[in-house]
Amino acid sequence: MALGDNSNPASYIHTVQHLIERCMTFGMSMEECMEALAKRADVQxxxxxxxxxxxxxxxxxxxxxxxxxxxxxxxATSNS
Known part of the structure; x- marks a missing residue:
């Protein structure tokens, strides 16, 4: 388990949820978010x-x- 291995599972899930929400503010898809969190936060x-x-x-x-x-x-971006 990444992101502070000493944390409990509920805390870890909450942290992943927060990171997903941050990804969404950048307009990322689930796949893009999975890739970003794997690279930058060591989340499987x-x-x-x-x-x-x-x-x-x-x-x-x-x-x-x-x-x-x-x-x-x-x-819109593909039509530009």
């Missing part, structure tokens, strides 16, 4: 993926809007 991609998916379950409306925003953003 499976952990990032699992936490992301749980967040999606708990906040379906938000993630639906986030995906729509990401799609529109990517569409």
């Amino acid at each position: 991609p499976v952990v990032t993926s699992t936490v992301w998916k749980e967040l999606e379950k708990e906040n379906k409306e938000f993630f639906d809007q986030y995906k729509q925003w990401m799609s529109e953003k990517r569409s």
Whole structure:
């Protein structure tokens, strides 16, 4: 377990959640976030993926809007 091996699992998951939220402020997809956290915070991609998916379950409306925003953003940049 990275990010302070002495921390408890709930604290670790909360930290990963916070890092995911930071990735989202930069408009990252789940895959981009998994890669970034693996490289920069030594978080296993499976952990990032699992936490992301749980967040999606708990906040379906938000993630639906986030995906729509990401799609529109990517569409706009590809049309430029």
